Amino acid sequence: MTDTHSTGPFIAAIDQGTTSSRCIVFDRDGRIVSVDQKEHEQIFPKPGWVEHNATEIWENVQEVVAGAISKAGITAADVKAIGITNQRETTLLWDKNTGEPVHNAIVWQDTRTDALCRELGRNVGQDRFRRETGLPLASYFAGPKIRWLLDNVEGLRERAEAGEILFGTMDSWVIWNLTGGTNGGVHVTDVTNASRTLLMNLQTLDWDERILSSMEIPAAVLPEIRSSAEVYGTTAEGVLAGVPVASALGDQQAALFGQTCFSEGEAKSTYGTGTFLLMNTGGKPVNSYNGLLTTVGYRIGDQKPVYALEGSIAVTGSLVQWMRDQMGLINSAAEIETLASSVEDNGGAYFVPAFSGLFAPYWRADARGVIAGLTRYVTKAHIARAVLEATAWQTREIVDAMTKDSGVELTALKVDGGMTSNNLLMQTLSDALDAPVVRPMVAETTCLGAAYAAGLAVGFWPDTEALRANWRRAAEWTPRMDADVRDREYKNWLKAVERTMGWIEDEE
Ligand SMILES: Nc1ncnc2c1ncn2[C@@H]1O[C@H](COP(=O)(O)OP(=O)(O)O)[C@@H](O)[C@H]1O
Numbered sequence: 022m023t024d025t026h027s028t029g030p031f032i033a034a035i036d037q038g039t040t041s042s043r044c045i046v047f048d049r050d051g052r053i054v055s056v057d058q059k060e061h062e063q064i065f066p067k068p069g070w071v072e073h074n075a076t077e078i079w080e081n082v083q084e085v086v087a088g089a090i091s092k093a094g095i096t097a098a099d100v101k102a103i104g105i106t107n108q109r110e111t112t113l114l115w116d117k118n119t120g121e122p123v124h125n126a127i128v129w130q131d132t133r134t135d136a137l138c139r140e141l142g143r144n145v146g147q148d149r150f151r152r153e154t155g156l157p158l159a160s161y162f163a164g165p166k167i168r169w170l171l172d173n174v175e176g177l178r179e180r181a182e183a184g185e186i187l188f189g190t191m192d193s194w195v196i197w198n199l200t201g202g203t204n205g206g207v208h209v210t211d212v213t214n215a216s217r218t219l220l221m222n223l224q225t226l227d228w229d230e231r232i233l234s235s236m237e238i239p240a241a242v243l244p245e246i247r248s249s250a251e252v253y254g255t256t257a258e259g260v261l262a263g264v265p266v267a268s269a270l271g272d273q274q275a276a277l278f279g280q281t282c283f284s285e286g287e288a289k290s291t292y293g294t295g296t297f298l299l300m301n302t303g304g305k306p307v308n309s310y311n312g313l314l315t316t317v318g319y320r321i322g323d324q325k326p327v328y329a330l331e332g333s334i335a336v337t338g339s340l341v342q343w344m345r346d347q348m349g350l351i352n353s354a355a356e357i358e359t360l361a362s363s364v365e366d367n368g369g370a371y372f373v374p375a376f377s378g379l380f381a382p383y384w385r386a387d388a389r390g391v392i393a394g395l396t397r398y399v400t401k402a403h404i405a406r407a408v409l410e411a412t413a414w415q416t417r418e419i420v421d422a423m424t425k426d427s428g429v430e431l432t433a434l435k436v437d438g439g440m441t442s443n444n445l446l447m448q449t450l451s452d453a454l455d456a457p458v459v460r461p462m463v464a465e466t467t468c469l470g471a472a473y474a475a476g477l478a479v480g481f482w483p484d485t486e487a488l489r490a491n492w493r494r495a496a497e498w499t500p501r502m503d504a505d506v507r508d509r510e511y512k513n514w515l516k517a518v519e520r521t522m523g524w525i526e527d528e529e
Pocket residue numbers: 038039040041292293294295337338339340341342354355356357358438439440442443446
């Protein structure tokens with residue numbers, strides 16, 4: 022049902038995420054009018070491999086769009102634009118003539134290209150393309166995944182070189198299908214998604230020919246790189262036929278936008294499957310010397326791009342899922358708070374969830390998870406506490422790196438994502454950071470950011486200042502921990518992190 026105060030017109034946003042696709046309809050005040058969501062299958066063909074069926078995802082996207090529009094009780098005529106946001110780096114190649122994927126999408130968490138990345142960095146190191154792209158050579162990014170597909174799907178390289186194959190992250194896949202697919206679909210991506218491929222030059226905002234040639238990726242497969250807020254095309258069919266498709270942003274950049282972090286030094290952290298802390302660094306890319314990523318924050322139409330520093334943590338909410346699904350220590354994600362609250366502290370245990378290596382600030386593919394400090398005293402409640410603390414200390418490490426790289430001291434952290442409903446975690450986070458943690462009224466900041474960008478593109482909102490007025494605080498946590506306890510705990514955490522390194526030998 023439409024919110025009784027919302028009379029329209031509206032903006033719709035599609036969030037094609039790692040575990041689900043959702044569509045949210047927003048009104049002019051940035052309030053949620055309706056939501057529809059559907060999960061898709063997680064495919065694990067081998068340890069470390071993670072895939073998605075892109076056809077299933079496109080079907081789900083169409084379903085949730087229809088669902089959200091129907092729940093809002095509106096029609097295409099009420100929707101001024103549609104915005105897209107997506108799980109980043111997840112890589113798909115499909116046949117331009119049939120619209121069929123040539124392989125499952127390879128998901129951002131997939132580590133099959135670890136050896137390839139080592140090979141590409143051999144003699145030069147993992148920072149081989151950092152100056153151009155802002156990224157270390159890691160299996161996380163799209164470029165090595167494209168190369169793996171071209172090398173491993175029979176006949177694919179020849180078809181790609183002949184111009185029959187298209188590459189896209191999920192934004193490109195959704196936009197191409199929305200705008201007609203084999204019947205004139207537009208093959209585009211936005212600068213934020215392109216900045217996660219290891220193939221885009223951060224200065225020119227175009228594909229880097231030298232890197233393409235080093236990675237042996239034919240330019241013919243690549244989409245055109247466009248801004249994050251402009252009309253790419255028109256929805257070809259379905260309930261939103263005729264509605265302009267007017268934004269695309271990687272989900273973490275969309276959350277930065279939805280949290281209205283429009284000024285240099287403003288930062289947000291999103292707590293979902295993984296955690297991603299982004300700080301707006303203004304009109305110039307800031308090089309990281311402390312293990313962060315330099316990335317594009319957003320670009321509105323033909324305005325100058327805004328850059329960001331990012332700290333990416335691979336495992337946070339997924340550790341809570343692991344406690345539930347693999348360990349059976351809790352029945353629901355929310356139960357971790359009850360269990361952890363039943364004890365005063367971690368009982369001396371520290372849990373470093375380096376399940377697929379460590380992302381920022383270490384970028385160590387050879388690390389694996391450890392629980393350090395175990396004694397007979399430790400109970401499952403202490404472990405639950407260590408699980409929550411892992412998210413807090415990992416964030417602290419990112420914030421420290423960010424302060425060193427940017428020179429900006431964090432005064433408060435805006436948070437969002439599924440894990441922020443955990444009060445104990447939010448308090449622990451504030452304690453670990455020694456800074457306030459604030460959560461906005463609209464927790465769906467990812468979709469909101471995509472809606473904002475689409476709305477700006479079609480003049481639904483006049484400018485970013487108008488969007489700032491929509492941001493309202495829902496909750497705030499302030500530090501309560503003594504400084505000496507914080508220092509001791511952080512030191513123990515760092516000691517536990519050291520013990521994860523070097524577990525995987527090169528030949529494995
Ligand atoms: N109360 C909670 N305490 C801790 N973790 C939680 C809680 N509720 C949800 N989560 C975790 O948050 C994640 C879901 O958040 P969400 O923002 O929907 O993630 P994503 O967008 O990555 O799918 C899951 O990994 C889940 O384990």
